[in-house]
Amino acid sequence: MADGGYDVSDYCDIDARFGTLADADALIADAHGLGLRVVIDLVANHTSSEHPWFTAALAAAPGSPERDRYFFRDGRSGGEEPPNDWISAFGGSAWTRVSEPDGRPGQWYLHLFAPEQPDLDWDQSAVREAFDAVLRFWLDRGVDGLRVDAAPAMAKQPGLPDAGHVPGARFESRTWVGNPHWDVDGVHDILRRWRAIGDGYDGDRLFVTEAVVRDPERLSRYVRPDEMHTSFNFDYLTAPWEPRRLRTVIDESIAALDRVGAPPTWVLSSHDETRHVTRFGRADSSAATMGFDTGRPPADLDLGLRRARAAALLTLALPGSAYLYQGEELGLPEVEDLPDEALQDPTWERSGHTARGRDGCRVPLPWSGDTTPFGFTTEGIAPWLPQPTSWAALTVAAQGADPASTLSLYRAALRLRRSVPALHAEPLSWVSSDDDVLAFDRGPAFRCVVNLSDRSIDLGGQDRVLLASGPCSGSLPPDTAAWLSSPGEE
Ligand code: BGC
Numbered sequence: 001m002a003d004g005g006y007d008v009s010d011y012c013d014i015d016a017r018f019g020t021l022a023d024a025d026a027l028i029a030d031a032h033g034l035g036l037r038v039v040i041d042l043v044a045n046h047t048s049s050e051h052p053w054f055t056a057a058l059a060a061a062p063g064s065p066e067r068d069r070y071f072f073r074d075g076r077s078g079g080e081e082p083p084n085d086w087i088s089a090f091g092g093s094a095w096t097r098v099s100e101p102d103g104r105p106g107q108w109y110l111h112l113f114a115p116e117q118p119d120l121d122w123d124q125s126a127v128r129e130a131f132d133a134v135l136r137f138w139l140d141r142g143v144d145g146l147r148v149d150a151a152p153a154m155a156k157q158p159g160l161p162d163a164g165h166v167p168g169a170r171f172e173s174r175t176w177v178g179n180p181h182w183d184v185d186g187v188h189d190i191l192r193r194w195r196a197i198g199d200g201y202d203g204d205r206l207f208v209t210e211a212v213v214r215d216p217e218r219l220s221r222y223v224r225p226d227e228m229h230t231s232f233n234f235d236y237l238t239a240p241w242e243p244r245r246l247r248t249v250i251d252e253s254i255a256a257l258d259r260v261g262a263p264p265t266w267v268l269s270s271h272d273e274t275r276h277v278t279r280f281g282r283a284d285s286s287a288a289t290m291g292f293d294t295g296r297p298p299a300d301l302d303l304g305l306r307r308a309r310a311a312a313l314l315t316l317a318l319p320g321s322a323y324l325y326q327g328e329e330l331g332l333p334e335v336e337d338l339p340d341e342a343l344q345d346p347t348w349e350r351s352g353h354t355a356r357g358r359d360g361c362r363v364p365l366p367w368s369g370d371t372t373p374f375g376f377t378t379e380g381i382a383p384w385l386p387q388p389t390s391w392a393a394l395t396v397a398a399q400g401a402d403p404a405s406t407l408s409l410y411r412a413a414l415r416l417r418r419s420v421p422a423l424h425a426e427p428l429s430w431v432s433s434d435d436d437v438l439a440f441d442r443g444p445a446f447r448c449v450v451n452l453s454d455r456s457i458d459l460g461g462q463d464r465v466l467l468a469s470g471p472c473s474g475s476l477p478p479d480t481a482a483w484l485s486s487p488g489e490e
Contacts, residue, residue, distance in 0.1 A: 155186030
């Protein structure tokens with residue numbers, strides 16, 4: 001748990017804190033019984049430093065096959081300096097020096113994330129073959145798919161050349177992309193290999209990749225017909241609440257993914273990013289990744305929630321698939337005031353306590369009741385991150401009973417998304433509108449209008465409103481979205 005579980009010491013077992021393999025089997029069976037599918041996270045760029053491969057590598061000599069599974073290199077300047085200038089996503093150098101079995105300071109190993117997450121060398125056939133078996137282990141158990149973690153990291157440029165970072169450079173995902181350790185073409189061989197394994201199984205198996213890359217064109221390479229089925233869309237996730245930028249991202253995403261025959265996807269939040277209620281309530285509503293946005297001015301959370309609700313209707317009206325991050329359906333804000341001693345994200349320590357990291361978007365959901373742990377754990381047991389007491393008003397139970405709540409909005413939107421045929425089949429076509437309004441049709445019978453301006457706009461009749469993200473009576477207030485039936489007259 002050095003990085004919230006993204007440090008795996010046994011790929012074919014369940015951490016005892018979470019249960020057993022029998023529990024996993026039962027969960028998969030129960031989910032299937034409810035018509036739900038289960039996708040597991042495959043973290044294959046790195047193992048845990050507690051993985052038997054890594055402990056064997058530490059015990060073995062430089063140049064040994066045990067070390068070859070990872071990136072062990074001699075340091076520069078007589079061994080004193082890291083082998084190159086690469087930086088860790090959590091801050092600091094991406095290299096850590098080991099003590100050799102005889103106790104002397106020795107080689108360095110690569111970790112693009114935390115030191116407890118040594119990178120595997122995917123050029124090694126032993127690594128490839130071992131992971132084939134891991135995929136089969138889970139697909140045989142009945143999982144419906146895999147979410148491939150940090151896919152662009154899995155191939156590195158031969159020779160591990162410097163990236164050109166200035167000393168002390170800090171991680172910024174946008175400056176990371178295109179480095180010799182990110183989005184290198186070799187990664188696609190690995191993805192093709194996995195897709196071939198998945199295609200050998202009956203039924204629908206979904207492979208989705210996490211790929212923060214330069215632009216939609218680079219992203220489309222991950223979802224070519226023989227690679228992943230789909231991918232998170234970080235250009236959309238990081239877009240500010242700004243009409244022109246959103247429209248450009250939407251157009252570019254649809255066009256780039258269409259060229260390779262993959263569905264577009266949309267995502268507003270994740271376990272790595274500031275929750276979008278908070279992000280959209282800031283003057284600068286663009287996203288900084290991996291919790292590196294400490295020190296931003298406080299958010300206007302009423303504004304953020306209004307925009308987040310409108311963004312939900314925008315997102316769920318777009319063609320393709322939408323990813324919802326647990327808690328966004330409750331309109332949860334980022335918890336920005338977690339006590340220092342509660343922080344668990346490695347970013348906090350690795351940044352020298354300058355970036356608080358991602359814990360604020362991971363605080364356990366409030367289910368019910370007036371006091372913590374709000375039904376998340378048994379009364380009297382503290383959840384792994386403290387919940388704000390103000391979340392009493394945001395519990396699932398409280399919101400489920402309120403037709404105006406964010407939970408009710410999401411439920412209504414998801415119900416319509418299933419039942420309105422236009423939202424399954426019809427392509428998006430923009431409707432001419434003011435520059436600060438996003439309006440599009442999905443065929444002749446459905447329109448989505450999002451008002452990003454600072455004035456109300458006329459909707460031409462309340463009777464056409466299927467659903468709105470806020471109060472609206474024939475005219476749409478600022479930062480509000482509406483779904484309309486039969487667009488009617490222009
Ligand atoms: C995951 C993060 C994790 C990192 C390292 C990411 O892309 O989403 O939560 O810290 O990979 O595994």
